[in-house]
Amino acid sequence: MSSVGIIANPASGTDIRRLVAYGSVFNNQEKVRIVRRILLGLEAAGVQQISYMPDYYGIVERALDALKTSMNILPLVFNAKADQRDSMRAAEILAQNGAGCIITLGGDGTNRVVAKGACNTPILPVSTGTNNVFPYMIEGTIAGLAAGLIAAGKVPQKEGTFTSTQLEVIVEQQLTDVAIVDAVVCDDIFIGSRAVWKMDKIKQVFLNRSSPASIGFSSIGGMLRSIAPHEPFSMVLELGQNGPTVTAPIAPGVVETVSVKNVRMMASGEEVALTHSPCVVALDGEREVEIKRGQQATIRLSTDGPLVVDVEQTMAYAMQKRIFASDVNIN
Amino acid sequence: MDLTNEQLLDMYVTMNKIRTFENRVAELFADGKIPGFVHLYVGEEAVATGVCASLTDQDYITSTHRGHGHLIAKGGDIKLMMAELFGKKTGYCKGKGGSMHIADLNLGIMGANGIVGGGPPLASGAALACQYLGNDGVAVCFFGDGASNQGTTHEAMNLATCWKLPVVFVNENNMYGISSCTLNSMCVPNIADRAAAYDMPGVVVDGNDVIAVCEAAAEGISRARQGKGPSLIECKTYRHRGHFEGDPCAYREDSELEEWKEKDPIPRLEQKLMEIELLTDAKINEIKSGLQKDMADAEQFAEESPFPDVSELTEDVYT
Numbered sequence: 127m128s129s130v131g132i133i134a135n136p137a138s139g140t141d142i143r144r145l146v147a148y149g150s151v152f153n154n155q156e157k158v159r160i161v162r163r164i165l166l167g168l169e170a171a172g173v174q175q176i177s178y179m180p181d182y183y184g185i186v187e188r189a190l191d192a193l194k195t196s197m198n199i200l201p202l203v204f205n206a207k208a209d210q211r212d213s214m215r216a217a218e219i220l221a222q223n224g225a226g227c228i229i230t231l232g233g234d235g236t237n238r239v240v241a242k243g244a245c246n247t248p249i250l251p252v253s254t255g256t257n258n259v260f261p262y263m264i265e266g267t268i269a270g271l272a273a274g275l276i277a278a279g280k281v282p283q284k285e286g287t288f289t290s291t292q293l294e295v296i297v298e299q300q301l302t303d304v305a306i307v308d309a310v311v312c313d314d315i316f317i318g319s320r321a322v323w324k325m326d327k328i329k330q331v332f333l334n335r336s337s338p339a340s341i342g343f344s345s346i347g348g349m350l351r352s353i354a355p356h357e358p359f360s361m362v363l364e365l366g367q368n369g370p371t372v373t374a375p376i377a378p379g380v381v382e383t384v385s386v387k388n389v390r391m392m393a394s395g396e397e398v399a400l401t402h403s404p405c406v407v408a409l410d411g412e413r414e415v416e417i418k419r420g421q422q423a424t425i426r427l428s429t430d431g432p433l434v435v436d437v438e439q440t441m442a443y444a445m446q447k448r449i450f451a452s453d454v455n456i457n
Numbered sequence: 458m459d460l461t462n463e464q465l466l467d468m469y470v471t472m473n474k475i476r477t478f479e480n481r482v483a484e485l486f487a488d489g490k491i492p493g494f495v496h497l498y499v500g501e502e503a504v505a506t507g508v509c510a511s512l513t514d515q516d517y518i519t520s521t522h523r524g525h526g527h528l529i530a531k532g533g534d535i536k537l538m539m540a541e542l543f544g545k546k547t548g549y550c551k552g553k554g555g556s557m558h559i560a561d562l563n564l565g566i567m568g569a570n571g572i573v574g575g576g577p578p579l580a581s582g583a584a585l586a587c588q589y590l591g592n593d594g595v596a597v598c599f600f601g602d603g604a605s606n607q608g609t610t611h612e613a614m615n616l617a618t619c620w621k622l623p624v625v626f627v628n629e630n631n632m633y634g635i636s637s638c639t640l641n642s643m644c645v646p647n648i649a650d651r652a653a654a655y656d657m658p659g660v661v662v663d664g665n666d667v668i669a670v671c672e673a674a675a676e677g678i679s680r681a682r683q684g685k686g687p688s689l690i691e692c693k694t695y696r697h698r699g700h701f702e703g704d705p706c707a708y709r710e711d712s713e714l715e716e717w718k719e720k721d722p723i724p725r726l727e728q729k730l731m732e733i734e735l736l737t738d739a740k741i742n743e744i745k746s747g748l749q750k751d752m753a754d755a756e757q758f759a760e761e762s763p764f765p766d767v768s769e770l771t772e773d774v775y776t
Contacts, residue, residue: 136646140661144652145676145688151653154646183646315733318458318668404733418732 128278129175130168131202131220131247133213133240134161134185135232138254141412146323148379152254154183157231160252160266161189164229167270169197172278177202177225179216185231210239217243226277227435229269234260234342234410238306241292241432248276248287250435259307259340260290260355260410262437272440280449283433286440290355291334292431295407295415296397297423305409306432308333308343309425312406312413320412325382329402331363332392332425342411345374346384355434358394360427364401397424458672462735468510468667469730470744472502472723475526477748478535479698481756482525482542486702491542493555498526500665500697503722504629505530507670508597508690511678517565517583517596519576521629522557523696524569527599532564539755545762551773552765565594573634574607576600577626581613584624584681595681596624597674603634605648614687618655623681625674628691629664635700636708649691657687664692665722695720 139152168176176199178186190199202219206212213232217240220228230240230251237251237260250273251261262269275281293305311330312322322328328343335355336347347353347361349372366387373383392398400407400423407415407423417423444450460468479497486495498505501523509530512518520527528538533549541548541559549559560568567583570576580598587594604610605628617624628648632639645651652659658680662669670692677688695717699706706714730736 137661140647140649140659142660142662142673142676144658145660145673145680145690151650151659153650153653182640314458316458316668316729318666319662319672320669 127175128173128274129177129223129225130173130273130277131216131225131228132161132164132176132178132186133216133220133228133230133232133236134179134181135213135230135236135254136181136183136185137209138232138236142319142321143323143377146321147377150378154185157185157254158188160231160254161186162193163266164252164270164273165189165193165195165197165199167267168274169195169270171271171274172280173274174198176200177220177223179212180206181212182206182208210235213239214243217241217247221245221247226279227273229273230261232261233258234307235412237261237432238304238410241306242304244432246433248283248433248435250276250437259335259342259344264437268437268441272435272437275440275444275449276435281440281443285443287433287435288356289429290431290434291358291360291394292428293332293334293360294426294428295409295423296426297415297417297421299422303409303415304428304431305332305334307335307410310343310408311400311402312408313402314406314413315404315416317406317413317416320414322408322411322413323377323380325365325376325384328365328384329405330400331365332360332398333363334360334427334431336361341375341378343376345376346372347389349374350389358427358429360392362390362392362398364388392427394427394429397426399424458668458675460668460671464510465730465735468506468671469726469736470748471506471509471530472667472726473744474535474748474751475502475505475529476723477745477752478529478538479525481752483698483702485542485756492544494701495542495556496523496701497696497698498523500717500721501629501631501694502526503667503670503726504627504664504692504694505599507667508599508625508627508674510671511675512565512595512597514564515592515594516678517567517580517587517594519567519580519583519596519598520569521576521599521601521604522569522571522573523601524557524559528559528561528566528569531566533559533561533566535751535755536758537561539759540762543759543762544764545759546765547758547762551769553773574600574604574609576604577610577613580624580626581617581622584617584622584687585620587623588620593682594623595678596622597678598624598626600626600628601634602628602630602632602639602643602648603637605651606634606642614655614657614689617687618657621684621686623684624687625677625681626687626689627674628689629694630691631694631696633696633700633709638708647691649689652689655687657689659689659691661691661693664694665717665720665725667722667726
């Protein structure tokens with residue numbers, strides 16, 4: 127039986143970047159409407175079983191209020207904490223239960239947490255956060271269709287997914303955390319409000335993907351060269367003073383010019399040491415890991431990151447195989 | 458955020474001062490020495506401390522029925538506060554107001570407020586005065602989750618945005634309006650979600666992390682000072698004690714309280730400051746014993762102060 131998981135983060139889109147930048151407000155009622163369209167897409171793709179992360183707002187329950195569906199839709203049962211641990215726990219359970227795909231609603235931060243729990247379950251990330259590089263800005267119906275095609279096996283994983291790289295934070299030779307877009311070394315000692323917006327605090331930027339058309343720190347590297355998420359190398363930028371400059375959109379509505387002392391590429395498996403201690407490492411836009419004075423820390427690129435649904439490729443495969451079309455000839 | 462060692466220590470001392478004051482008030486209330494009602498701020502110290510760290514004496518705050526923490530963080534005198542709680546003539550309101558009316562206009566403290574939702578219009582009014590006078594002042598409105606559902610809050614926020622007033626609305630969401638859980642009394646999960654309706658920035662921060670509160674407040678206050686208008690900062694927090702002293706708290710689980718005590722803002726900052734060697738066990742003892750002495754002095758001052766004379770009953774009363 128084809129089964130899909132839904133992890134809709136009720137807290138995404140509320141952090142301090144609405145105050146220090148111009149981040150959009152993504153209220154939960156909009157997430158409800160997106161989930162509604164996702165469910166309709168999933169049903170059209172032939173999915174029979176949906177499991178979802180329970181949340182205090184009841185995003186999926188509210189979505190169901192206005193729908194009639196024959197799908198079996200049930201919440202995951204666990205002791206919810208109303209924080210990011212819920213997303214990770216939900217991803218772990220969905221992976222253990224053999225979900226064919228996990229649809230996420232959130233930003234880069236939400237997807238980082240889900241990726242840690244999802245193992246090799248394909249993720250289809252729908253953007254509802256702040257600095258969104260990893261998730262797609264996509265219509266919910268299409269997300270539902272694509273996830274359903276992958277989960278139902280109508281589009282083989284090798285045709286419709288790719289394995290993303292990820293950055294691994296290693297502290298005292300222990301793997302401590304991962305990033306799926308960027309890891310930024312901040313000259314700070316507190317995690318505090320988590321977001322990073324003061325460029326003079328940033329000393330190093332590690333990127334496992336970059337594009338000149340993306341937002342956030344990956345756009346700094348993106349102004350120099352593009353890195354696709356599956357390519358086995360990353361970029362390391364050392365920021366400082368009196369170097370060549372790069373102007374990039376580091377947050378919604380915030381275009382900053384930074385001075386780059388050094389840029390290099392990092393190969394898969396290679397480790398680069400952090401130049402500052404103590405410091406705080408921000409992962410995918412949020413301060414997460416404190417490095418205490420004297421601790422040795424490195425960042426390594428791994429090719430064993432999350433498995434991600436490529437929506438364009440999935441839908442293109444569906445078109446080629448006429449999954450949604452019978453014997454229609456184009457004259 | 459660049460905080461100096463002095464600022465970090467100040468915040469640690471302020472949070473402990475509030476905690477020590479409130480714990481002593483709880484004991485005194487139980488002993489029958491304090492008339493009326495008291496609503497204690499234990500557990501929420503990071504909010505008032507983190508916000509007031511970016512305010513000056515020319516800035517205003519409006520407070521709530523749970524106001525002791527705000528007053529202390531803004532520089533209120535604990536001797537005068539304690540005397541007021543005792544109903545003594547030397548208190549902030551000459552002993553006639555009690556816990557929910559303490560004000561100190563010299564410090565920009567516009568008063569605790571027994572009316573739920575009474576503070577927001579006052580804050581917008583103070584902000585209008587600052588704007589009119591062009592004095593660079595900012596008003597901060599502390600309000601609870603219960604007040605967020607009051608019409609006065611809507612009116613104050615709407616007008617603040619229309620007139621781009623220099624005000625920061627700081628919501629202390631401790632999950633309960635008396636005994637009503639926000640899960641049952643609100644149709645959105647975050648009070649900050651409502652900011653969009655007023656076209657003002659609305660953010661959610663960990664209200665038990667004084668650094669997180671301080672960072673957000675500094676940005677909101679700076680924004681207000683620059684004439685960019687109001688903002689709403691929702692601080693998720695929890696009161697360790699009941700709504701009022703004597704509240705049996707039958708509406709919440711003990712396990713919930715225990716979970717929040719694990720996120721107590723004071724040990725969190727203490728641990729961090731010890732890690733960076735700003736605090737030692739000896740320094741902590743010195744700070745805490747100093748605060749105990751200050752409380753004893755305040756209590757003695759209150760005990761020894763006279764009650765107001767009956768002949769003064771109708772003086773300073775406006776309604």
